[in-house]
Amino acid sequence: VAGLAAESSKKLDVLLGGLLLPGFDEQSCASRYQSVYxxxxxxxxxxxxxxxxxxxxxxxxxxxxxxxxxxxxxxxxxxxxxxxxxxxxxxxxxxxxxxxxxxxxxxxxxxxxxxxxxxxxxxxxxxxxxxxxxxxxxxxxxxxxxxxxxxxxxxxxxxxxxxxxxxxxxxxxxxxxxxxxxxxxxxxxxxxxxxxxxxxxxxxxxxxxxxxxxxxxxxxxxxxxxxxxxxxxxxxxxxxxxxxxxxxxxSRYLLHPTNDVWGMVTRFYDSYLKSADERLGIQIRVFVKDDKPVQHILDQILACTSQERLLPGVLPSAGGAPPPPAGARSKAVLVTGLDGWYHDSIREMYWRSASANGEVVSVHQPSREEHQRMFHRMQDMKALAEMYLLSMTDKIVTSGWSTFGYVGTALGGLTPYIMIKPEDEEVPDPPCRRAMSMEPCAQGPPYFECTRKEVDKLLDTGNLVPHVRACEDMSWGLKLI
Ligand code: GDP
Structure with a gap:
């Protein structure tokens, strides 16, 4: 931390406005006081x-x-x-x-x-x-x-x-x-x-x-x-x-990754994300059998990033356009997902063709684990590191229904563009929606009111208090706004 602090000309509030206490051993948990940097x-x-x-x-x-x-x-x-x-x-x-x-x-x-x-x-x-x-x-x-x-x-x-x-x-x-x-x-x-x-x-x-x-x-x-x-x-x-x-x-008070996880976060960030002018996170969670790659999800991602102007289009590859001048704006895209195919496809698109606005787009995915394994130490560590990396981006696209995406978003204080979960293997219209807030969705709320407890009648609990509303990605869920 001392080194980083010296590097930084700004005086940063490592204790986050009093949220954290001073005096913890910094060596045993570097993330607690380092994350502010x-x-x-x-x-x-x-x-x-x-x-x-x-x-x-x-x-x-x-x-x-x-x-x-x-x-x-x-x-x-x-x-x-x-x-x-x-x-x-x-x-x-x-x-x-x-x-x-x-x-x-x-x-x-x-x-x-x-x-x-x-x-x-x-x-x-x-x-x-x-x-x-x-x-x-x-x-x-x-x-x-x-x-x-x-x-x-x-x-x-x-x-x-x-x-x-x-x-x-x-x-x-x-x-x-x-x-x-x-x-x-x-x-x-x-x-x-x-x-x-x-x-x-x-x-x-x-x-x-x-x-x-x-x-x-x-x-x-x-x-x-x-x-x-x-x-x-x-x-x-x-x-x-x-x-x-x-x-x-x-989460900023309670959750501080261990040194092993924090090392994974900072090494990846410093290597691939830090120097870009802008960072975009794309969190891909496909709820299909075998977690196999599917075309309509790739189409949905590209429709969303195009609709929301998060990624530039590409020029026709046979056009012979000159490469962008040196010093063009750079955008680093962090892709997370169990499968690598989406990342590979997007990266190849920006390799084969120039971006339409001259932006230099680089695409990075920390891991491709293929299948979900519960309580597997290394997979959990990678997953946590990736949630933190997502939270360090400037804008974020997430997959509806995914708690992985909820955490990446809310840790970073980012208001996500949520890709609605597709039905019938088709790209939903619209492909994604700007969320109302950074908060995670509560996916299984009760449908009764505490004052009446009429449990045999279904009630729309998304209407009871002004700051609790139905989630964007799940109409029966509730979120704070
Ligand atoms: P959800 O199922 O999308 O709500 O998210 P969870 O985190 O609760 O469960 C999914 C689990 O699958 C994660 O905890 C990871 O173990 C694994 N997983 C899913 N997506 C990814 C990913 O992008 N990267 C890594 N490393 N693991 C993932």
Whole structure:
């Protein structure tokens, strides 16, 4: 950092307006204080109130986290089956299970952190096979990783049907003032049952605040849904007066890639993206069988970049046009995707023919993994590095429905051009759409209102509060704007 800092004539605010604390060991996690040199200035600032709440959460994590007497007592209670909330230490916990692809897991981590802050719980994340290889510790003086000796047997296998699921506890009416639970499992998968989604509406009149241990499983971003619960609205408004940048701010606080991943990010950036006049990200996620390349997706990408003037057209190759003069504007295109064919096709187009406006277009793809492999250490590291690289571009085109794209976009504070997921192998019209905000989409929201909980009637929850709307790429999803 010192070297970089000396190079930079501008004094940059490495602590991001108070979001980050000084004093962490810089060697063990270079990205925490270095990322400011690679990213654009923050376009949204944290409020003093949010910063106060972060400091409170850090103090809670330290006071109750792994290694403390309070944690030992809490895990002993869980192990021996003691029910109800503990009144001695005043520590309660939210355990986040590791679930699905990396984009899903990152959205889940940011969401769970927000939920932990709202409900005064200590956040502990199940490391799965890779979490510790991907991210540095976010909280000073403690760990957010769930200890390996966590005493709840079979917790990773908890599912919607578990006796302890919020839905089943509610169906059994074990929610009254005197009900006590050893733990409760929140199943917030996008396709969870209505009864389980009632957990989104839990408040002080309900029972979760009387449960010391809550285990959560979600595959996506739930922040927009938390804004629908009247119990949280005021607090969320104080933390985030601007609703369009919740993930952006939370992720800059919480998520810092480990040195191994950060090395991959910075080496690629410095080699292929840094010196260009402009950077365009194209994130390609094709939801087809076998992840094989398909022509209509390439057509869609080119239709989108042409419609939105993100990439120049090319001159007919037989025209004999002179090459562009030296010093022409350069554009670096970062392509990410499991397959390399799209990248190769676009690159070949700009090799065989001159660009119509003289721009020099270079095209780069960090990896081509071909198939998705869950919880594979190297693939997860590459995927994370690529999400960060996408976030360092100036403009971005993403694939609808993809949490990978949501993360790349929102990390960078970029408002994406989203390619709508094609139906019937045809290029949709329009091929892409400028998003309303940088925020990720919550893909499986409830369709009832917390005040009425009329679960057998479907309600358009994209109309309830002004800053939560239907997503651009998924009409039944919700996003913050
Ligand atoms: P989603 O399925 O698009 O919502 O995104 P996820 O990140 O949740 O899951 C897809 C997984 O497939 C990623 O975590 C990666 O393991 C892999 N993957 C998909 N696209 C890419 C890519 O462009 N680059 C790399 N390295 N991996 C990818």
């Amino acid at each position: 690679y990213r654009k200035n923050m376009t949204r600032s944290p409020t003093p109130y949010l910063i106060d709440q972060l400091r409170r959460q850090e103090a809670l994590q330290r006071r109750c986290g792994p290694g403390t007497d309070a944690y030992r007592r809490a895990s002993d209670r869980l192990k021996s089956g003691v029910k109800g909330v503990d009144t001695v230490d005043g520590c309660s916990y939210l355990v986040l299970l590791s679930y699905r692809g990396l984009g899903n897991r990152i959205l889940a981590a940011a969401s769970a952190f927000l939920y932990a802050m709202l409900t005064g719980r200590v956040l502990l994340v199940d490391r799965g096979k890779t979490m510790g290889d991907l991210f540095c510790e976010p909280f000073p003086g403690t760990t957010w990783l769930l200890p390996l000796d966590f005493p709840l047997q079979g917790y990773r296998d908890l599912g919607e049907d578990a006796a302890e699921s919020y839905g089943n506890v509610t169906l059994r009416n074990e929610t009254g003032g005197s009900s006590e639970h050893r733990f409760v499992y929140m199943h917030l998968d996008h396709a969870a049952s209505v009864e389980n989604k009632l957990a989104y509406c839990d408040d002080h009149r309900q029972f979760l605040h009387r449960v010391q241990w809550v285990v959560m499983r979600t595959d996506g971003y739930i922040a927009p849904i938390l804004f629908l619960n009247p119990a949280y609205q005021q607090e969320l408004h104080r933390m985030f007066p601007r609703k369009d940048s919740v993930f952006y701010i939370v």
